[in-house]
Amino acid sequence: MEAIGNAGSAIGILSKDGVVLVGEKKVTSKLLQTSTSTEKMYKIDDHVACAVAGIMSDANILINTARVQAQRYTFSYQEPMPVEQLVQSLCDTKQGYTQFGGLRPFGVSFLFAGWDKNYGFQLYMSDPSGNYGGWKAAAVGANNQAAQSMLKQDYKDDISREEAVQLALKVLSKTMDSTSLTSEKLELAEIFLSSSGKVKYQVCTPDDLSKMLVKYGVTQPPAEA
Template sequence: MARRYDGRTTIFSPEGRLYQVEYAMEAISHAGMAIGILSSEGVVLAAEKKTTSKLLEQRSHEKLYKLNDYMAIAVAGLDADANTLIHYCRNQAHSYTLTYNEPIPCEQLVQRMCDLKQGYTQYGGLRPFGVSFLYAGHDKHYGYQLYHSDPSGNYSGWKATCIGANTANATALLKQDYVENCSLKEAISLAVKVLAKTMDSASIGADKLEFGTLSAQADGKIIYRAYTAREIEKLLADEDVKKILEEKEKDS
């Protein structure tokens, strides 16, 4: 039945489904996992990097990106689609600041991005963007915020969520262990444990993970900080994380 209705993004099936959008979401389900956790002191973004070759030189982050001084983004899906949308999002934020002389509210920037994504699901000759995002942000209206958007153009606010592969297991762990208004340190620890339990690889190192936090400095300025390989290795040296990895190695 699907083959009769999946040739165009503008054709609904009799069940009211857009198959091209569902195919885009399926592509995302095979990407490396990304996790976002909201705390009272900031937002944590963590992601699994899937290295295609040892010969490939990684000079930049491939899963976590800084949008501006108060927003960052985690990606799951097609890198080329992500680069196009990230460039658009940065331009929108910069244009708003030049026009109104103040930072764009986080939700408004997310909505602009989703308006573009939704447009690619309703015009002929286009295909949906095969990428989902987690947005970590802060503004004067709602403080720290975490949003998720998908190829259909839908977006929603979350306390903790994930995108990419193995999301069912990761979501179950987040529901079980997440504590509302937790500290930034507790949120980082939870993100590490969830990745350690749900990643397909039994051995996890700094070369397979990316970490970043959006939080306030001592002077109150909000900044996004990407973790170095050495800092990630320190997170993985936690005793609880070591036990999880040892159990995975035994099971495999």
């Protein structure tokens, strides 16, 4: 839990037309080469994605496990795996590591976002003990208590996806350790249904993120030269 408390925070918000995940990338040193791949958001299957807080090497193992389970289910039943079933099977793996000596638990918390035909859009949070629960809005990582209480105040039941993005960015800007939010420090991903009714997972580009931050008044527009 200590490792998760020090990791960059991640926020998930469930809206009526999708699920929004926003993560803070911790820039530990300016000498560090920032990776081009996403480090907080991972696609598990076409209909499920997750945001991660904690030890990345532990997360990679669990994400691979989840991807294999999702593919096995699709191969066996010719349909996407229900989101909760996938979360539960991953949490069973996590729980096993808390039960016996000689192993340490996975030091990672997940926010799972997904859609299935049984329950529509869903957001789940799981911790190292293997406990998980369905949430309307949740935060993991650094300052998650402060973020959680802000979400509790500002979340509305019939929130739209755009409002959810705005709320997530606002909460992150108020609870992040660093003073200013920039697109380099953020990752934003959404799960929604496309016009053809297919589930779509979309990661926001840095340019779009910068525009969003200015649009919602989180950062000031760059001064004209």
